[in-house]
Amino acid sequence: MEKVLITRRISDDALALIRNSGYETTVYAELKNISQDELIKMCEGHVGLLSVGPNQIDEHFLGACPQLKGIALMSVGYDKVDLEAANKHRMPISNTPDVLSEATADTAFLLMLSVARNAFYMHKSIERGEWNFFDPMQNLGQELYGKTLGVLGLGRIGLEMAKKAKAAYGMDIIYHNRNRNEQAEKELGAKYLSFDELLQQSDVLTVHVNLTEETKGLFDKSAFSKMKPNAIFINTARGAIHNEEDLLLALQNGTIWGAGLDVTNPEPMDSNNPLLNMENVCVLPHIGSATKETREKMAMMAAENIVAALKGERMPQVINP
Numbered sequence: 001m002e003k004v005l006i007t008r009r010i011s012d013d014a015l016a017l018i019r020n021s022g023y024e025t026t027v028y029a030e031l032k033n034i035s036q037d038e039l040i041k042m043c044e045g046h047v048g049l050l051s052v053g054p055n056q057i058d059e060h061f062l063g064a065c066p067q068l069k070g071i072a073l074m075s076v077g078y079d080k081v082d083l084e085a086a087n088k089h090r091m092p093i094s095n096t097p098d099v100l101s102e103a104t105a106d107t108a109f110l111l112m113l114s115v116a117r118n119a120f121y122m123h124k125s126i127e128r129g130e131w132n133f134f135d136p137m138q139n140l141g142q143e144l145y146g147k148t149l150g151v152l153g154l155g156r157i158g159l160e161m162a163k164k165a166k167a168a169y170g171m172d173i174i175y176h177n178r179n180r181n182e183q184a185e186k187e188l189g190a191k192y193l194s195f196d197e198l199l200q201q202s203d204v205l206t207v208h209v210n211l212t213e214e215t216k217g218l219f220d221k222s223a224f225s226k227m228k229p230n231a232i233f234i235n236t237a238r239g240a241i242h243n244e245e246d247l248l249l250a251l252q253n254g255t256i257w258g259a260g261l262d263v264t265n266p267e268p269m270d271s272n273n274p275l276l277n278m279e280n281v282c283v284l285p286h287i288g289s290a291t292k293e294t295r296e297k298m299a300m301m302a303a304e305n306i307v308a309a310l311k312g313e314r315m316p317q318v319i320n321p
């Protein structure tokens with residue numbers, strides 16, 4: 001029987017889908033990071049890979065695993081995949097779009113509100129025994145009502161975030177994207193701006209673009225210097241899109257007001273990272289899509305994709321031709 005390697009525990013239903021389609025499964029259930037060499041070894045004897053986590057799929061990997069017939073990622077992001085190499089090796093690769101848009105936008109929204117009200121820091125201050133009296137001038141956050149939300153990358157997740165912000169706080173939506181989003185312009189009154197204008201006009205700037213050569217380090221000293229002093233920076237996309245040192249300085253100098261990060265660079269973030277002790281910073285451990293419902297849908301989608309590839313069919317969510 002042909003075998004599929006799955007690099008993390010996934011739901012029973014998704015496993016059953018693969019097994020009931022006539023394939024054996026090997027689940028790597030240890031909760032530790034896997035090096036590329038380890039992954040290559042683990043792939044031996046397997047024709048399908050369901051890749052969960054940040055596994056590098058590049059020329060070296062693909063050259064070392066010629067027996068693979070398809071790779072299904074359990075993520076929407078595919079920045080760890082060298083698409084040129086995948087095409088060269090005629091390796092179909094799929095991702096899991098759409099099913100995680102709402103959960104990920106929820107995480108961005110959670111961070112926006114938490115930063116606006118310093119929620120994580122307040123929690124820690126109680127733990128430190130600092131809640132001793134009421135002071136009306138202390139612990140002051142800022143309101144979001146009627147403020148302007150800037151969305152960098154108005155795709156599926158960005159659009160969900162914009163809808164939530166509009167519905168909850170009547171926020172004005174501005175955006176920058178590769179292409180204009182007519183649906184958002186019509187339904188939300190979203191206004192298309194240049195990247196610089198987006199920086200200058202956003203009270204909250206939320207990042208929803210892919211990590212590419214173009215977006216790597218996009219939020220650096222120069223970008224932060226163009227933002228408003230009351231601005232909140234939210235990143236639930238990829239940590240390498242912002243320069244962490246520049247972000248820290250921008251927060252320390254009051255260049256911007258706060259930051260909410262679900263993604264860092266590197267991941268995991270070091271527990272001594274100074275950002276973790278800042279009042280207006282909330283950091284989460286890359287849990288954008290981490291709800292039971294969404295992870296179940298992602299696992300099922302990845303399972304359907306890998307089965308399709310092994311049957312010689314087109315993967316429903318293939319990302320390369």
Ligand code: DGY
Binds near residue numbers: 075076100237288289
């Ligand atoms: C995604 O789906 O891309 C998430 O960020 C997990 O990597």
